[in-house]
Amino acid sequence: MNPRELALIRSWIQGISWDVIGEMYLDDADRNEVMRAVRQLREKLARKAQQLGLDADAKLWEQEREYSQEWMNRALKSVDTLKSKPDPRPQSEDHYNRWLPQQISARLASVKKIKTLADLAAFINQQGGVWWKKVPNLGKQSAEAIHDFFLASEIDLGVSLDLSSKKGTDLDVVVVSNRIAPLERFTPPAHLTGETGTNRAPIERCRIDARNDYESIMAWLSLWDEDTSTHRAYRKEAERFLLWAILEKRKALSSITTPDCAEYRRFLADPQPADRWIGKPAPRWTPEWRPLKGPLKPSSIRQTEVILSGLCEWLVRQRYLDSNPFSGLSTQGYGRRTNSTDRLLSPALWQQISTFAENQANNVALTESQRNDFRRTAFILKFAYQTGLRLHEMTKAKIGDLKQVSSFDGDQWWMDVIGKGNKHREIPISPNLMEGINAHLRDRKLGPVGYVSEGTPIIGKLRGESREALSESGLYQKLKGFFEDAASEVAGKDPLAAEKLKLASTHWLRHTHGSHAVANGVPLAIVRDNMGHSNIATTSIYVHTDRDERYKAMLGLSDKEKAS
Known part of the structure; x- marks a missing residue:
């Protein structure tokens, strides 16, 4: 299990509510999604316990939870026990x-x-x-x-299935060969195994039991459970790269150079020859299997490079490789996993990206279309930050959801929101956000609020039919692209902030809204109602007072030490 999964299952054991678990570890997933995730983790724990011969632990995870301190202690101990043991390996004589x-x-x-x-x-x-x-x-x-x-x-x-000699079967396996084949079925030519790769570190210094490139990849993949999406994703990228290095470059993976990596980037954007590399989804053991379904998008290529750079960096640290060939590529960067409470932007970083968006919206060096696009992005940032809406709530927001209410302090604007579980709530809309909404309507060649159809989406397309909403995927990708642009902007002065921005997504803006509101003294109950939490315990994850106070206190101690 990875750290997020461990934290999730421990929270469930300790009786944390479904809503809080979803908010903290599953990007605000609904109750059914959280329950499904917990069930899958329990099945994984039960399976590992069974394979290790720990019958009592297996039974613990197969049965329903109990609400007692004794059960909680046993479950937490079982998690620690199973986590501490390496994954078991099947033997031919096992039942x-x-x-x-x-x-x-x-x-x-x-x-x-x-x-x-x-x-x-x-x-x-x-x-x-x-x-x-x-x-x-x-x-x-x-x-x-x-x-x-x-x-x-x-x-x-030490045994294998050989069905290739049988007739009338659709379960024939791919014979181990040096043609296109999955990682576990591929055998490279003897001179391209990597045993004598030109980028190999001195063999006597190697920290892993790997004689060749295949074994080094398997050592790296062993860091993740085989049945996790992370393991599958990383295997896919390593597999593609190894096959490309050997079959297209006629090089061992451990002989690849930085210019080769740049060529691989171009290959992923246009994999040729297509009939060799591209195919429809097929089981790994069939002849129809291919490494790619088609050309990769720029965002997917960047993700590939992050993963492969991570592989090579790890092999350098293990002294298998002498250097990381990906380190010389531009726009590289990969960061650590973040806890849910870290998935927010500090006030300073928030101000930086807001200013960057506004500056780009007024940048005369850009085309009018590009400036319009940045104006919309700046509005989306403001709208997400001030409202704390979820992604699907933003894309569903309509002009008709806005309403003007009279009060003793003057007129107020509010917006009706239908959130998770079809729960209704109202959120306040500030005067400057109303100005932003009307400005975005003008950019779409539409009238202001009150003079435009109530069915008009608040966030809409700039081209084509301006009354159409920007889709969830469109809005998500728009902000991901912006965060990457902003990361490039701040990288020279603050590389750590740049790394954080590369990880940011739309949901970070919701976390930022909640955390900044609490930090500015907004009562938890108000933040709860505004964000649509059913339980104030969920909202409490945005309270960072204890951590902030601890940091300030220890910083004071450090300052005193300097002065003495």
């Missing part, structure tokens, strides 16, 4: 029910001669591609799951 899902194991039990994983592999190879038809009630999907397990565990088990 299959230790490694395969319970439903599949129950089907296999009807075949008496199958007891171990070795027995199962022998049975499959003997029966051929449609072996699963010999097992009562076992379907093709379950057969593919078993096949995937054997492919992933081939090295540990």
